[in-house]
Amino acid sequence: MKLSSEQAHHFQTEGYVIVPHFFTQDEVLALRQEMERLVAENRGRNVMPSYTGKINYQITPLADKSNLFRDLPTHPEVLATIEQLIGSPATLWLDQIFLKPAHVGAGNTWHIDNGRFKVADPTKGVGMWIALHDSSRANGTLELVPRSHLQPPESFIPPGQYMPVPPDENDTIAMIATAGGVIFFNFGILHCTRDNFSDHDRAALVYHFCSQA
Numbered sequence: 001m002k003l004s005s006e007q008a009h010h011f012q013t014e015g016y017v018i019v020p021h022f023f024t025q026d027e028v029l030a031l032r033q034e035m036e037r038l039v040a041e042n043r044g045r046n047v048m049p050s051y052t053g054k055i056n057y058q059i060t061p062l063a064d065k066s067n068l069f070r071d072l073p074t075h076p077e078v079l080a081t082i083e084q085l086i087g088s089p090a091t092l093w094l095d096q097i098f099l100k101p102a103h104v105g106a107g108n109t110w111h112i113d114n115g116r117f118k119v120a121d122p123t124k125g126v127g128m129w130i131a132l133h134d135s136s137r138a139n140g141t142l143e144l145v146p147r148s149h150l151q152p153p154e155s156f157i158p159p160g161q162y163m164p165v166p167p168d169e170n171d172t173i174a175m176i177a178t179a180g181g182v183i184f185f186n187f188g189i190l191h192c193t194r195d196n197f198s199d200h201d202r203a204a205l206v207y208h209f210c211s212q213a
Contacts, residue, residue, distance in 0.1 A: 001077045003084055011085055012123075015149035016185040018177055019081075023130065028180035032132045034068045035059070035097055035203055044097065054106035054195070060096035069095060073207050078128075085184060086126050087213030093117065093125075094208040097132075098193070100140055105196030107140045110164045112153060113208065114187040122149060125187030125210045131177040132203040139202040140194035142175040142183055149188030156190060164190055 001022060003011075011017040023031070038044065044059030062069035072078060073092045082090045100106065114122045135141035145167050148156070156164045167190060175183045185191065187210075196202050 001081050003081060008084060011184055011186070014146045015189040016144055016146065016175075016183060018175060018181065018183050020178060020181045022182040023180040025180060028130075028132060030068065031072075031130070031205060032179075032203070034066055035099070035132060035205070038065055038097070039099065044099070048106045052106065053104060055099075055101050055104050056106040056108070057099040057101070058096060059099075060094070062095040062097065069205070073128075073209070081184075082126060082128065082209045083211070086124055086209065087211040089213070090209045090211040092207060093210050094206075096206050097203060098206065099201065099203040100193070100196040101201050102196060102199050105140060105202060107193040107195045110166050110190060110192040112148075112164065112188060112190055115153070115162070117187055117208070117210065119187055119210060122186055122188030124213070125208065127183075127185045127187070128207040128209065129175075129183040129185065130205040130207075131179050131181050131183075132205055133201060134179050135175065135177050135181075135202060135204070136198070137174050137176075137194070138196075139198040139200065140196040141177070141202070142191060142193050142204070143172050144175065144185060144189050144191035145171050146173060148190040149186040153188075
């Protein structure tokens with residue numbers, strides 16, 4: 001899929017872009033069924049302490065567990081979109097699934113992916129966040145701070161600390177996407193997910209790519 005010039009410009013200036021219907025409903029159903037198979041086989045783990053009563057079920061890596069998830073990031077349309085955003089050649093650095101069950105799903109704290117990847121130029125990295133279910137504020141969708149990739153990390157990480165302080169809520173935007181929609185975001189974007197208080201599970205399939213161009 002080739003993004004419009006407006007979408008590509010939005011990614012470069014704001015640090016993210018939402019692309020609705022990137023995958024068809026049949027495709028997202030297949031992705032969701034494959035995730036459910038891995039969950040049934042207990043191929044992931046809950047990364048939350050048991051005493052919290054919360055569940056953030058993560059499956060990573062994926063390539064050794066599923067041919068479908070292994071092949072998706074090399075699909076020509078996926079690669080074409082990634083390379084349109086960050087240049088070519090682009091390589092996959094990380095693949096993972098985050099499943100937040102209804103009522104007890106736990107979010108992820110505010111962070112910057114480049115805190116992990118440590119790319120000299122964060123504009124060379126992009127996260128591809130695929131909604132496997134409709135995402136909303138109620139079920140703890142991805143939230144981010146637009147244009148935060150243009151700020152040095154030390155502007156929101158206090159001296160002596162490793163994690164950013166929570167930003168002012170007036171500066172954040174909730175990424176609302178229907179199943180099959182994709183959110184692309186820069187490695188330097190400040191983001192988090194919230195808890196799932198809804199009556200339905202919510203999951204996202206996430207790939208991280210980096211270009212040496």
